[in-house]
Amino acid sequence: MSTTARKAGFGATLWDYLTTVDHKKIGILYLIGGFFFFLLGGLEAMLIRIQLIAPDNEFISAQFYNEVLTMHGTTMIFLAAMPLIFALMNAVLPLQIGARDVAFPFVNALGFWLFFFGGVMLNVSWFVTGAPDAGWTAYAPLSIFSEGHGVDFYAIGLQIAGFGTLMGGINFIVTVVNMRAPGMTYMRMPLFTWTAFIASVLILFAFPALTVGLFLLTFDRLFGANFFDPSMGGNVIIWEHLFWIFGHPEVYILILPAFGVFSEVISTFAKKRLFGYSSMVFATVLIAFLGFMVWAHHMFTVGLGPIANSIFAVATMAIAVPTGIKIFNWLFTLWGGSIRLTSPMVFALGFIPTFTIGGMTGVMLASAAADFQYHDSYFVVAHFHYVIVGGTVLGIFAGIIYWWPKMFGTMLNEKLNHWFFWLFFIGFHLTFFVQHFLGLMGMPRRYWKFQGEQGLDLFNLISTIGALFMAVGTIIFIYNVIVTQTKGQKVSGDPWDGRTLEWAIPSPPPFYNFKQEPLVRGLDPLWVEKMEGDGKIKPAEPLGDIHMPNRSFVPFVMSLGLFIAGFGVMYQGGYWILAVIGFAITAGSMLYRSFKDDLGYHVHKEDLEDEEGDGSNG
Amino acid sequence: MADDMLKSTNLPQNPERATLEGRNKFMGFWFFLGGETVLFASLFGTFLALRNSTAEGPAANEVFGLELVFIMTMVLLTSSLTSVYAMYHMKNNDPKKMQLWLGITVALGFVFLGFEIYEFYHYVNHYEFGYSTSAFSSAFYTLVGFHGAHVAFGLVWIIGLMIRNAKRGVNLYNAPKFYIASLYWHFIDVVWVFIFTVVYLMGKVG
C-alpha cells in the first residue's frame, strides 16, 4: 500500500503523512514538529541572551522579555523535548521489542496531532494578544491577574497538547506489555525500551495533575471560579502543588529516555554488554518511584514548615543514589571496552561529566536550608540547564544521530556531527557554567535587566557568547541534515554494528517492520546471533499474512476540532459559535470513528516475498 | 481473519480478551483508569483544601440535603450491577439480553444525571450557592461536575455502542468495546462512592 507511493508527488506525500498511522512515519512527524519548536525555543533563548549581553540593555521591552522567557521554557519542555523523545520512542521502541506497530496506531496519530495543534495554539498567541507572560510555571496569582489572553493560550494550548502526550504514554505502556516478540522477556528488553516504558508510566500518573491544574486555571480566568483568588477563599498553593506533582515527574520523563539512549550508545560503541543491566533497570524504576515523592523541593521557600521540607529534602537526595548507580554502570561499561569515538559516543562521553555536575548542584539545591539562598537565582537556572540540556538534549541528539540511519536509511556526516558536538558542548558550558556564579552573586532569574558595576557584566557577556556557539552548532547540524538528505546515499541496515533487534532489519524498515516475528534468544538479541549464530535473527513463526491497521484522516480532524473550540472557549461572547463548531467536529469524528468498523487489512505472504530485498538492505 | 472477528458463534470464555486488539484495548483502558485515579485525586485534594473556604457564602452543612444524594447513590450503584448483568449476558453470547440490561443501565444513568442537574439548579436558586460564590463552591461544582461530565460521556458512549451493534451479535470485534465501556461505568461508580462520602457525608458531619 504505502510502498507503491515511493516516487509520489508532494501532494501525495503530504496526504500520506496526514493520514498515516505507521509508527515510523509518526516518529518522523514528531521529529520535524519537535525540531521546529526546538529552533523556535532556541531563537527565544537567543533573544534572552542578547537582552542580557550588557547591563541596562534596551534590546527588547520588559513585557516582551517576559513573554519570550515564558515561551522559551514552555516551548522547550512541552513542544521540543517531549515530542523529540516521542520521536525516538516511536521510531525505535516497536522495532526493539520486535513488534509490527504500536498497540494503538490510530491513537498514536491522534496523540501527534493533538501535540501539534496544541503547540500551534500556544504560538498563535504571539500574533493575536501577546504570548503568555507568567513564566513557564504560571504561578498563581500572577497567572490569574495577567492581562490579555496570553495565559489562556498557555492553559488551553497545553491542555490540548497534554491530552496527546497522555495518549502517547498509555500507548507505549500497552505496546511494551502486550506486543513483545516471542522470547523478549521484560529482563531482555533493551534499556531504551525500559526507560521509555517507565517514562510512559510516569506520563500516565503525572499528566492528570497538570490536566486538573490547567482546568482550574482556565476556570478561574474564564468562568469566574475562585480556586486561586484568596479574597474569595482561594488558595494559590494548590496551583503550585498540582503543577509540581506533574512537574517533577516530568523532568524524569525527560531524562529517563535520554539515559536509555546513552545506555544503548555506550554499550554499542564500547562493544560490550551493558554493565549491570539489571541494576540499571532497578535504578530506573527506583528513580521513577522516588520521582513522585519529591515535588515539594520546588516549594521549599513557600513556607510548608520544617517537617515537610525535611521529608522532601531527604527524598530528593535519595534520588542521587540510583542516578549514581547509573553513572557508575556507564563508566564500567566503558572500562576495558573497545571504544569507537563515533559522534553519538562523543555525545555520550560529553554527557557523563555534564550531567554529574547537574546532579551535584541538584543535591546542593535539595538541602532545604541552603535552598533559601539559591532559590529563584541564576544558580537554579544553571542547575536545570545542566540536567536538561546536558542530559536530555545531548541524549536526544545522540539518539537522533544514532538512529538516523534506521529512520531515514542515510547516514549523517560524521565530521559535521563532531563539529556540531564540540561547538554545542563548549558553547553550553560557556553559557551555563558561569551562571552558577551569577546566581551565587545574587542575580535573580527571570529579570529583564541587571545593573552595571556589580560584577555581573563579564559573566553575562560570556554566557551570551556561549549561546552563540550553541546556535552555530545547531546551524551546522541543520546543514548536515539538508546535505545528507539531498545526497540520499543509502546505508546498510546495520551501519553501527548494533546489538539490538532494530538493526536486524533493513533501513528504513518495511512498513510491516518484521516479515516474520523474530525469536529473541537473549539480551542484545542481534549480538547473541552474531556471536553464537549466523548473525541473522531466527523467525518465530512461518511466513504468513500480516495484519496491518488502516490509515485514517480522522486523528487530524479530531484534533483540529479541539483547536477551533479552544478559541471559542477563550474569547466567548459571539465566539462561542467557534466552540460549538469545534466540539461538534471533534464529537462527530469520534462518532464516525466508533461507528465505522475498522478491521485493518492483510498483507498477503505472496506480496511479501515479492518485496524481498526491496528494503534497501545493502 | 477479518470474517472471524465479526462472527458471533463459538466465542471463547473471555471474548473481550481473545484477540490482540482486544487485549490491547483492555490493558490500555485499565491504565487509563489508573491515570483517571490521579485526575480525580487532584480534584478531591483541591476540594478538601478548600472545603471550609466559604468566603461568607453558604457552608456545606447548610446546603447539602442527604435525601437526594441517597437516592442518587442507590441509582448509580444499581446501574453498576445492571451493567454487570449486561456483561454476564455478553459472555454468554446473548446479545438481546445484553442490550436490555445496557438499556436499563443507561436509563438509570439518565435518572442520576437528571437528579444531579436538579440538585445544582436547586443549590443555585434556593441557596444562592453559585459557581463564583466562594472557593468552596467552585471546588464543589468542579469536582461533582467533572463526575457528572464523565457520566454524560459514558451515556453517549454506551448508547452509541448499543445503536451500532443493535442488529448484530456479540463478536470478537465489539466484545472488547462493550467490556471497556462497562469498566468505565464501574469506575464512575467508584468515584461517586468517594464523592458521596467525602463531599456530602463529611460535609454534613462538618
Added chain:
Amino acid sequence: MTDNTNSTNEKQQFYRKKHKEEMKHHVLTFAMMIAFTLIAFGLVLAEVSPMFTIPIIIVLAAVQVLFQLYYFMHMNQEGHEMPALMIYSGIFAAVLTVLALTTIVWW
C-alpha cells in the same frame, strides 16, 4: 486452544456455568455495597461524633471501591496483574496528592 467441534458445545456449557457462579458473587457484592452505603448514611444521620464517623465512612468507601474493582471489574480474575499494578500505582500517586493538598497548604 485445541478445541474440536465435538467438545465446543460442552465448553460453552462449562463457560455458562462458570459465568453463572460469578454472577452469584456479583449479586452478593452488590448487597454488601448497599449495606455499607446504608451504614454510612445511617452514621451521619444519627449524628455520632465526627471523630468516629469520618474514619469509619472513609474505610467503608475504600472497601466498597475494592469490591467494585475486584468483583464488578473482575480484577480477581487472572490476567489482571498489570492492571492491578497500574491501579495501585495510581492509588499511590492519588494518596500522595490528596495527602499533600490536605496537609501542606496554607489555610
